Amino acid sequence: MKKKAIVADIERCMACKTCEIMCAVAHSNSKELFSSMLEDQPPEKRISVEKAENFTVPLQCRHCEDAPCVSICPTKAMIKLGPGQAVILEKEKCIGCKMCILVCPFGVIKLDREGKAIIKCDLCIERLKEGKLPACVSSCPTKTLEFKEIEEFTKNVKEKALEKIISAFQDRKKK
Amino acid sequence: MLETKDKNLSKLAKKSVDPAAQEILKHAEAEGISTVWDRFKAMQPQCGFGLSGLCCRICHMGPCRISPFADGPQRGICGADADLMVTRNLTRQIAVGTSAHGDHARSVAHALILAAEGKGGYQIADEVKLHKLASEWGIKTDGRKKEEIAKEIGHLALEEFGKQEGTLRFINRVPKKRREIWEKYGLIPRAIDLEVSQTLNRTTIGVDNDYKNLIFAGIRTALANGWGGSMIATELQDIIFGRPRPIRSQVNLGVLKEDEVNVLVHGHEPVLSAMLVKASRDPEILAKAKASGAGGINLAGICCTANEIMMRYGIPIAGNYLHQELALITGAVEAMIVDVQCVIPSLTDLANCFHTEIITTSPKGKSIGSVYIEFHEENALQIAKEILMRAIKNYPNRQRNKVDIPKEKMDLVGGFSTEEVFTFLGGKYRATYRPLNDAIINGRLRGVAAIVGCNNPHFPQDYGHLEMAKALLKNDVLVVETGCSAIACAKYGMLKPEAAYEYAGRGLREICEAVGIPPILHLGACVDISRILTACVEVIKEGGLGVDFSDLPVAGAAPEWMSEKAITIAHYVIGTGIYTVLGGPLSILGSKNVTNFLCNEIEELLGGKFAFEPDPVKGAELMINHINKKRAALKLRPMMYQ
Known part of the structure; x- marks a missing residue:
């Protein structure tokens, strides 16, 4: 897959x-x-x-490949399911130390409404x-x-970039 | 998308440029009290479907949303395209605005009938206006008592809401050319309630599927407000409470007093607020206030009802729309008495932080957590006294350590009207519009601009009104204002006669100096925008500036609008043929066709159109360009001082 x-x-x-x-x-x-x-x-x-x-x-969550939240978690509650797969939290192991919140570069890990559990x-x-x-x-x-x-995404980005390059090149040629 | 991008404004000034508001906002933040600005911030980002008008909840096949991108749905489930979807939503808003001012006018008509019957404490204060309206409406006056005439006017006014045949009586005021335009496009409004209810029917699923046809229905419904509800309210209020005459007053939160019972009245209908004025001057009530340890009763207003009682009795104004929460946070208000419209739901929770009581008075406008004292026109004065007694009893509960009254207050002159405002230019004994028309024809005055409308946290409070007014005055454009716009400019001293020295161009300054008027004329509450229409009629009648509203070198603007009433007003103004600049756009940008129709094409048909411009200075430039275009078409002289 x-x-x-x-x-x-x-x-x-x-x-x-x-x-x-x-x-x-x-x-x-x-x-x-x-x-x-x-x-x-x-x-x-x-x-x-x-x-x-x-x-x-x-x-x-961007589900980072080398996720800081996974590295820092002292109880191994935050785990990466495998390359290219999700980063998830195993609730029963979580002690609520909030280190994952502190290190997340996107600020997308948070405490729940009651301030007791981590959610992401x-x-x-x-x-x-x-x-x-x-x-x-x-x-x-x-x-x-x-x-x-990811390949499909980058392919689209490449196509758009190429369009720009080609039209810029053609514009210069016209001048 | 909507915010004013003025980099020079501080973080606090981006909320409000008023120093009194800034002081209270700092206080509120320190105390953890939430205001409209906090809720506005929490609401960001706001939904683009709603902003662009591309969300429809009218039938239960939906809700539907039309995608602004070509690869998403381009029609609702019923088949409505973007043009129809935004128009249905817009026309519904117009119908609501017309119903709001119509309902206001209905209360006034009732009060006139009560005045005629000698009930409720109302009187007939302006017999001249009573007789004038009677002759306009073909009512016999010879040998009749004023009460009989008033009663007949009151009943005829009530018929204007529900009659099933004929058109509105005030259409007779409209110049011939304009009536012909309205006839051509089917825009002559019939009864007020009929227009509202028929427009609502036309917007339901599967009725009017032609967006242009529906826009015209919306404009006719709006005209039933400008030339109907609002005009009836203004005229009958003048008869009952007296035509406003120039009067001095004060404005801003500094009008609240440390040592008096502060009573705020907030909302729209003078049938309530005028009675509170009367009750607050009652010796028995004053004695009770003194007995409670206070120096007296200090009545002040918020929003349009403030304008109504300032214009007629000189009662001070505590602030405009976005001041309603701030006034409570001063901690110095014993009671805020409210009726209808613009009374925001947050007030009761906010009042709980203090000893303040919110007193609701209308069965139409209750609020959970308020004290409810139902107001009946029949016992108006008695109820007003009861309400004031409650406020007096609450005075000893004021927590002195929580009180923070900003020092800001400003003098103003307000109380101008169609009958008096421009005749000043001719002097008391030569009451005529001739000097105004001549000033425009000769190029001493470029034209006249109306700035009206609300406050809106999308913009720094008052900034739009102020900057637009400054830019217009500098260019010799006389500015007329109503509602929260007038209160905004008043707070900064622009409604003082001497403001002409600071803000007016040379031509306008000469006029203000000669006559002793402020460069901005305060014409009243939002229903009193009808005074601007009737003033334009007088200018046309006086001659020399064309035969229709669309010929006049005039323009309108609502730089900080937010209410559905403002949407309706905007449509009756363009429907009357006058160019109008709106600060925030109407929720129609999701349809290129509707936007183009209302901002371009419609000018060919009706003479008026919209422009959406969030920058108030650029908005003023658009208005000046329009005025210049009209001056050129009329072949008026070049401006005297250019």
Whole structure:
């Protein structure tokens, strides 16, 4: 199986925050929008839409290959499932020391609402097993978020870059 | 997308440029009290579908969202494209705005009938205006008592809301050319409630699927506000409470007093606030206030109801829309009495931090956590006294250690009206619009601009109003204001006659000096934008500046608008043929066609159109360019001092 990652085209983000809501629902007991709102412990989101200058950017765990949160975890609660796979937290081992929060370069690991447990994006591993896309990706109305193979992503970037290079070259030739 | 990109403003000034607001905001932050600005920040980033109008929740096949990108859905489930989706949402907002001012006017018509019956403490204060309106509406006056005439006017006014045939009475005020334009496009408004309810029907699933047809329905509904609800409210309020005349007052949080019972009235309808004024001057009530250890009762206003009682009784103004929370955070307010519109839901929670009581008075506008004392026009004065007694009883509960009243307060002159404002230019015994028209024709005055509307945390509070006004005055444009815009400029001393020396261009300054008026004329509350319409009618009648509103060298603007009422006002202004600059865009940018229609094409048809410009100085430039274009078309003389 080729390794995929969640990628964001920030020029398309409308800041509607559907990804935030559906992330929380995916991490609820019922996995269903209206029932999840009524649960005793309302579910929490693992992704957030942030504003920076004139852009809005959905941010979540990048599932780093050499993840600082994994290296620093004293109880080996934070684990990398394998190359190109998710970084997840094994709750029963977590002692809540918050070191992972301190070292995360993206600031996307957080404490839960009560300040007791660490929560972070788990790349929707349960949904992936069922053959579904991560909840943020499948719910995004503008396709800002996509779940793509890295090669596919870089291929698109290369194509766009090549277009620019060629048109610049042609412009110069015309002059 | 919307914020003012002024790099020179400090972090605090980006919230509000008012030093009094800044002091209270620092205080609030230290105390951990949340305000509209904190909630605004927490709401960032805001949803682009909502901002662009591309979200529809009208039927239950949806909700639907249209993608701004070609690879997403381009139509809702019903088949509505972006043009129809944004238009349905917009016209619904217009209908709401018309219903708001209409409901206000309805209360006033009731109060006029009560005044005629000698009930509720209301009176007929302006007989001249009563007779003028009676003759305009074809009501017999010979040998009749003023009460009989008033009663008939009141009932005819009420018919304006629900009559099933005919058009609005005030359409007779509209110059012939404009009426012809309205007839051509089917824009002559019928009864106010009829326009609102029919427009709502037209926006439901599967009725009006032609966006241009629907926009015209929206504009007709808006005209039913400008030439209907708002105009009825203004005219009848003048009859009951008296036509405003130039009057001195003061503005800003510094009007609150350390040693008096501070009572704020907030909302819109003078049927309540004017009675509070009367009650606050009652000797018995004053004696009770003294007995509680206070020096007296200090009544002050917030928002438009403040304008209503400032204009007629000189009652001080504590602030505009974004001052409502700040006023409570001073900790010095015994009671805030509210009725309807712009009374934000956060107030009751905020009041819990202090001894302050929020007193709701309208069955239409309750609030959980408030004290509810229902107001009835029939027992108006009695209820007003009861409310003030409650505030007096609360005075000993004021926690002195929590009190922080900013020192800022400013003098102002307000209280201008269609009947009096411009006739000043001709002097008391030559009441005529001739000098105003001549000043424009001769190039001493470039034209007239109206700045109106709200505050909005998308912009630094007051910044848009101030900077736009400064740029216009400098270029010899006389500025007229209402509502929160007038309060904004008043706070910085721009409504004092001497402000002409500081801000006005040479031509405008000469006029202000000769007549003794401020360079910005305060025409009242937001319903009183109808005064601007009637003033324009007088200018057209006086002659020399064209035959229609769209000929006049005038423009309108709402640099910090936020309310649905402002959306309606904006549409009746362009529907009347006047160019209008809005600070934030309407939620229509998701449709190129609708944006182009309202910002370009519609000018060919109706003479007015919109421009969206968040920078107030650039907005003023757009208005000046428009005024210059109109001057050139009228072949007026070059400006006297260029």
